[in-house]
Amino acid sequence: MEKDIKILFVDDHLLILKGFLSMFKESESFNKINVVIKTSGDEALQTVKNALETDPFDIVFTDLSFNTTTNTIHSGETLIKELKKAAPNLKIGVITGHSETNRIYNVITNLNPLAYILKDSCNLTELNFAIERMLNDEVYYSHIVHQKILKRSIIQISMDEIALQILEELPKHPKIGNLVGHIVNSNGKLLQIRSIEKKLSDLRISLNAQNNTDLVLKAKELGVVD
Amino acid sequence: MILRKRISTYKKHCLFFIAFLLSFHFSFGQNFTSKKKIKDSIATYFNSLKYYKRKDIEKIKKYQKILKENNLDTLLLDSYFFLGIEYVSKKDSLNFAKNLNAIDKIYKKTNSELAKSQYYYLKGTYFNSNNVIDSAYTYFQKAKNICVKNNLFKHSYRSFYSLMELQRRIKDAHGLDLTAIEAITLAKKAKDYYGLSDIYAYIGLNHFETNLEKGLDNYKKSSFYTKKIKDSIDKQIYTTLGYLNYSYTYVFYNDFKKALFYAKKADSVNNQYQLFKYDKGLQIVTKQNIGVSNIVLGNEAFGLKQLNESKDLCGEDYPMKKALILYDIGFYYQNFKKDLKTTRIVINEALKLAKKISDPDTELYCLKVLAEISNPVESNKYYKKYIKLSDSLFSKKNELKDSYALVKYETKEKEAENNFLRQENISNIIKLENILHKNRIIQLIAFLFILIIVFIIIFYYQRQKSLIYINNLAKATAREEERQKIASNLHDKIVGDLRLIYQKAETSNQIEISKPLFKLKEEIRNLSHKLSSVSFEEVYFKEQMINLISDYFSPDFKIKTHGLNDVDWKNVNNTIKRTIYLVAREAIQNSKKHSEATSLNLFFEISNKKLSLKINDNGKGFDINSPKYGLGLKNQKQRVEELNGVLLLESIINIGTTTTIDIPLTV
Numbered sequence: 001m002e003k004d005i006k007i008l009f010v011d012d013h014l015l016i017l018k019g020f021l022s023m024f025k026e027s028e029s030f031n032k033i034n035v036v037i038k039t040s041g042d043e044a045l046q047t048v049k050n051a052l053e054t055d056p057f058d059i060v061f062t063d064l065s066f067n068t069t070t071n072t073i074h075s076g077e078t079l080i081k082e083l084k085k086a087a088p089n090l091k092i093g094v095i096t097g098h099s100e101t102n103r104i105y106n107v108i109t110n111l112n113p114l115a116y117i118l119k120d121s122c123n124l125t126e127l128n129f130a131i132e133r134m135l136n137d138e139v140y141y142s143h144i145v146h147q148k149i150l151k152r153s154i155i156q157i158s159m160d161e162i163a164l165q166i167l168e169e170l171p172k173h174p175k176i177g178n179l180v181g182h183i184v185n186s187n188g189k190l191l192q193i194r195s196i197e198k199k200l201s202d203l204r205i206s207l208n209a210q211n212n213t214d215l216v217l218k219a220k221e222l223g224v225v226d
Numbered sequence: 227m228i229l230r231k232r233i234s235t236y237k238k239h240c241l242f243f244i245a246f247l248l249s250f251h252f253s254f255g256q257n258f259t260s261k262k263k264i265k266d267s268i269a270t271y272f273n274s275l276k277y278y279k280r281k282d283i284e285k286i287k288k289y290q291k292i293l294k295e296n297n298l299d300t301l302l303l304d305s306y307f308f309l310g311i312e313y314v315s316k317k318d319s320l321n322f323a324k325n326l327n328a329i330d331k332i333y334k335k336t337n338s339e340l341a342k343s344q345y346y347y348l349k350g351t352y353f354n355s356n357n358v359i360d361s362a363y364t365y366f367q368k369a370k371n372i373c374v375k376n377n378l379f380k381h382s383y384r385s386f387y388s389l390m391e392l393q394r395r396i397k398d399a400h401g402l403d404l405t406a407i408e409a410i411t412l413a414k415k416a417k418d419y420y421g422l423s424d425i426y427a428y429i430g431l432n433h434f435e436t437n438l439e440k441g442l443d444n445y446k447k448s449s450f451y452t453k454k455i456k457d458s459i460d461k462q463i464y465t466t467l468g469y470l471n472y473s474y475t476y477v478f479y480n481d482f483k484k485a486l487f488y489a490k491k492a493d494s495v496n497n498q499y500q501l502f503k504y505d506k507g508l509q510i511v512t513k514q515n516i517g518v519s520n521i522v523l524g525n526e527a528f529g530l531k532q533l534n535e536s537k538d539l540c541g542e543d544y545p546m547k548k549a550l551i552l553y554d555i556g557f558y559y560q561n562f563k564k565d566l567k568t569t570r571i572v573i574n575e576a577l578k579l580a581k582k583i584s585d586p587d588t589e590l591y592c593l594k595v596l597a598e599i600s601n602p603v604e605s606n607k608y609y610k611k612y613i614k615l616s617d618s619l620f621s622k623k624n625e626l627k628d629s630y631a632l633v634k635y636e637t638k639e640k641e642a643e644n645n646f647l648r649q650e651n652i653s654n655i656i657k658l659e660n661i662l663h664k665n666r667i668i669q670l671i672a673f674l675f676i677l678i679i680v681f682i683i684i685f686y687y688q689r690q691k692s693l694i695y696i697n698n699l700a701k702a703t704a705r706e707e708e709r710q711k712i713a714s715n716l717h718d719k720i721v722g723d724l725r726l727i728y729q730k731a732e733t734s735n736q737i738e739i740s741k742p743l744f745k746l747k748e749e750i751r752n753l754s755h756k757l758s759s760v761s762f763e764e765v766y767f768k769e770q771m772i773n774l775i776s777d778y779f780s781p782d783f784k785i786k787t788h789g790l791n792d793v794d795w796k797n798v799n800n801t802i803k804r805t806i807y808l809v810a811r812e813a814i815q816n817s818k819k820h821s822e823a824t825s826l827n828l829f830f831e832i833s834n835k836k837l838s839l840k841i842n843d844n845g846k847g848f849d850i851n852s853p854k855y856g857l858g859l860k861n862q863k864q865r866v867e868e869l870n871g872v873l874l875l876e877s878i879i880n881i882g883t884t885t886t887i888d889i890p891l892t893v
Contacts, residue, residue: 012718015726067718097721097751102773119725152776159772159787223781 005131006034006055009095010044010062010079016119020061023124033131041066041073045082052087059134061115064096064103080111091134095119101148108141108149118142153206154222161186166199167225170216176200283312299336303329303344310348314355322352340381343372347385354388357622360633363392367637374408379416383409387428394432401634402432422451423464427471434475445471462499466492466508473515486519510539510547514554521558530558545583552576553591566599573599586619695870695890702801702868716754721747767795767803774807775828778814782824785814789830798837802869802889806839809862809873813841813885816858821845821883835891842884847877 009020017037024035036057038044048057060083064076073079080092093115094107108116114134117126121142130140141149157163162185169182176197183191191199200212207222209215219225286305293302306329313322326348333341350365366388373382386409393402406429413421426448434441445468452464469492476485492512496502502509513536520529533555540548556573559565573595580588590612597608724747731740768790775785795803810828817823823845831838850859859875866873871889 013722013726016722019726019729065714065718067715097717097725100773101776102770105769105773105776148776151779152772155772155775155779155785155787158784159790223784 004032004034005059006057008036008038008044008047008057008060010038010041010060012039012063012066014039027124040071041079042071044079045073045086048083048090049086056087057090059091059093059131061093061095064094064098064107077107077111080113093117093130093134095122099144101152104145104148105152115140116142116145118144154224157203157206157224162191162199163203164225166196167216167219170212283309299332303332303341307344307348311351314351339372339376340378343369343378343381346372350388354392359392359396363389363633364637366392374412379412379418382412383421390428399432419451419454423448423455426451427468431471435478438479441475459499459504462495463501463505463508466495466501469495470511470515477515477518482519482522485515486523489515489519506539507544510536510544513539514551518554521562526562545579546585549576549579549583549585549588552579553588556595560595560599569595569599586615590615698868698870699799699801702865706801706804713754716750721751721754724750770807774811778818783818784825785828786825787828793830793832798891802837805865805869805889806837808865809885809887810839810841812858812862817843817845817883820848823882836888837891838886838888840884840886842882844882847879847881847883850875850877
């Protein structure tokens, strides 16, 4: 028998927590998964700390906003920070209604949760998939979250004159080396081959491109260049 | 004894002649430089006018007319001056007065100090010729002072000589020396060798009677400066004069050998350079001296011949000298030939001439000789005349001396008074300046005071403004916090609850409830987003702005940002950033929702301590006054205005909408 997976759900709405519980009760994997629910950050942190020695949690899913006046932990962000301090091996995911790019971007860049799941789209299948990836130390974001992050990259690229120049010039030249002499920075200086290659690699990462051809295609598809 | 008397008259005339010579030398000695021929020719003529010539009044008047036509004021002035001298010697008071008025007119016209000085000089000459010594002294003094004050050195000698002559006449040796020293000082300053030679000769002549050494010493100095004169003829004339001075100085001391020696020297220079062409007087005096010396040394026939030649040279031009020479001849006949008959004839001629030209000294000598050679009755008559004339001369001289002393005293007193007044004037000026100074300081202080007050007022207003600004910022921040609270409440409580109800409704398949519930939930969620804004303390504004744009960006609604990277957002107040953020969000939202635009541009810029954001789209535009957009716009406008900013909205149907905001970054 596989080892039981111990998961903690934190949300200030008891109804939602009960929803998760009922979801797992109905699922086949219920036997394997040990679900604990807490309605406040303070309680959640304490529970994790208490269980550390005997039977530590594998995963914590937390909401981002807690409507509370009595507790010291006011937001999911704070809780995540505290949890990371208390239990470095704990895998942390976010399940929240916040779908604004701003919140998503900030949470992902600052706290690096293994999962960012939106409540609207959240169902048992998604949760199971997310848990599986998290246990393998892989990242899972809801589809919308993915889209938002990609879009953000596009915006950033569209503001980056050098990136735009490279994307414009790339299809015209058979070799990257030929780009030298065509790319100019804001001070009017020509860019060296190393800077161009660095920029290209950054662009590939942010647009999820396999290679340079893929990059140009994606940029066109996403409307970064015409 | 008798010779001495003769010599004293000789000296007197000699001095007179020197003074006259010098005065003309200084009035004509200067160079007239003019391009005009008329001016040159007249100037040459004026230069040629020597003391011994009777000046041709008609000729000068003729020239005067030409000078007037050509406006040659300087020469015109000279012409008036000559005429003035001439009228004085002719005792023509009427024409003299007219002439004097003409000079006064020139002075008033040209304001020439020279004219003024010549005016005074002529007045002095007039009074001098009428023996009004005190007035003459005053005017000569005035003329001299003007010349000295205006650096008209050469002209000043004229007055110096006249003053010295006056002082000599009343035997004020000390005063004469003082005048001479002043003249020498000036002459040395001006390097005027004519002047120096003349003045030293004059001092010598004034002193040799009482102090031979001093006299000779001054002659030496005079000849030293004579040698420095450049013009050769002038130099020789001055040399001759110097010899003659020696000559008659020795005559005075009865050293006739030396007197003859110098007279011969003078004669040889005279002949070598033919000086008689320029100055007949020199020849006359030379011959007279040679004659007298020869007679006394025993060479009577030759001496008499010289005297007669000398007398003939005088002609009509030198009546004074002629009278004196006649007396010399008479003296010879009386004492050496004992020819009383010839003596009487010659002396009577001399007496007649002396009376005619009113030369009382010669007259006196003649009377004495006549008294000596006449019979007792006639002799008595002559003695009586002699005593009467002598007395009148004596008292006249005393009178002159007294009045001169008075004038001198008064002049000094006046000068002292003037000095006092001047000093008082200066102290008054200083006092006035002090008052002015004080006033200026008071004005300055007042000005500073006003400046400070203005500064304080400006400072106060500025501070007031900044306080209002800070206050507004604080208010805006507080309002923002309030909005955020409401937003988070809406989002977390109401939307959360709605979501649960919606989920329940959906699971129980109550579509008629779940659908509107979902819509309601979304609307409230949007509203809460609108109200909420995030803190910029942790997240950079730039990132946040990109996040915002990402939320609305899509391939069919392209958003392009300009200048976002160029602004240093760290230095911008959070409330301002928030407002910018919210306005941008509102504008993008409106554009995406309502305008059907396909592209939108954001321009960020900081200029003149002002942050500005311009947002434009290519949408269909809308009526700004439509109430549909009223509320959101009003909110943003209010937000901007709370920060002393300006929000402008322009929308053109089918072209697009432009929102511009300007917010000052400092007070």
